[in-house]
Amino acid sequence: NAGVMQNPRHLVRRRGQEARLRCSPMKGHSHVYWYRQLPEEGLKFMVYLQKENIIDESGMPKERFSAEFPKEGPSILRIQQVVRGDSAAYFCASSPQWTGELFFGEGSRLTVL
Amino acid sequence: DAKTTQPNSMESNEEEPVHLPCNHSTISGTDYIHWYRQLPSQGPEYVIHGLTSNVNNRMASLAIAEDRKSSTLILHRATLRDAAVYYCILRDSADRGSTLGRLYFGRGTQLTVWP
Numbered sequence: 001n002a003g004v005m006q007n008p009r010h011l012v013r014r015r016g017q018e019a020r021l022r023c024s025p026m027k028g029h030s031h032v033y034w035y036r037q038l039p040e041e042g043l044k045f046m047v048y049l050q051k052e053n054i055i056d057e058s059g060m061p062k063e064r065f066s067a068e069f070p071k072e073g074p075s076i077l078r079i080q081q082v083v084r085g086d087s088a089a090y091f092c093a094s095s096p097q098w099t100g101e102l103f104f105g106e107g108s109r110l111t112v113l
Numbered sequence: 114d115a116k117t118t119q120p121n122s123m124e125s126n127e128e129e130p131v132h133l134p135c136n137h138s139t140i141s142g143t144d145y146i147h148w149y150r151q152l153p154s155q156g157p158e159y160v161i162h163g164l165t166s167n168v169n170n171r172m173a174s175l176a177i178a179e180d181r182k183s184s185t186l187i188l189h190r191a192t193l194r195d196a197a198v199y200y201c202i203l204r205d206s207a208d209r210g211s212t213l214g215r216l217y218f219g220r221g222t223q224l225t226v227w228p
Contacts, residue, residue, distance in 0.1 A: 004156075031214065033214040033215075035218075041220075042200070042218035042219050042220050042221060043151075043157065043216075043218040044218075045214070045215045045216065045217075048214045048215065056214070056215060058215070059215070091156045091157070093156070093157075093214070095214065101159040101162070102149075102157075102159065102214060102216070103159070104156030104157045104158065105156050106154075106155055106156050107154075107155070107156050
């Protein structure tokens with residue numbers, strides 16, 4: 001039973017390029033969450049999605065960041081025109097309908113040169 | 114958002130019990146106490162959660178004070194693999210809508226286990 005799958009695990013981009021991070025939730029999970037962890041800091045909530053709907057994007061930066069969870073395929077976190085401050089580990093988590101437990105992936109580590 | 118207080122770091126020897134404290138003096142009646150841990154270079158991992166009564170599972174035990182203003186995560190026999198950052202998080206059981214999944218992780222407690 002595969003866990004939450006994230007790819008790529010490591011991504012290097014130059015300033016101004018786009019970064020796309022993908023997340024496949026656990027089988028049977030319809031809720032997806034994205035978190036960001038800056039170096040030496042705790043995880044910060046970014047966005048909560050269900051299939052084809054953004055439920056809570058209160059943690060998303062207002063510009064350059066977007067997320068989707070289409071009917072088919074993985075959830076995508078997209079960062080346009082990356083800057084050095086976007087360098088971080090981005091974690092995806094999933095859950096079935098409301099539960100006390102989130103299942104996290106191993107993260108995608110973005111480095112912006 | 115910072116509703117819990119944890120020590121920055123703790124140390125233990127292998128095979129000894131570890132008691133990780135967490136203060137949450139402003140906890141509300143509907144807040145569950147959740148613990149996650151994050152091993153180096155990995156995503157967080159759920160450990161345990163509880164509301165009022167003490168809880169046990171294969172990973173750990175959770176002891177909750179009678180007034181619920183503090184709790185303690187207990188690892189009965191620490192192993193090297195338990196070295197991680199441990200996060201104590203409050204989650205409102207009334208959350209069913211848009212705030213679901215919005216966990217506040219804070220800085221946590223860095224546990225070092227010595228062989």
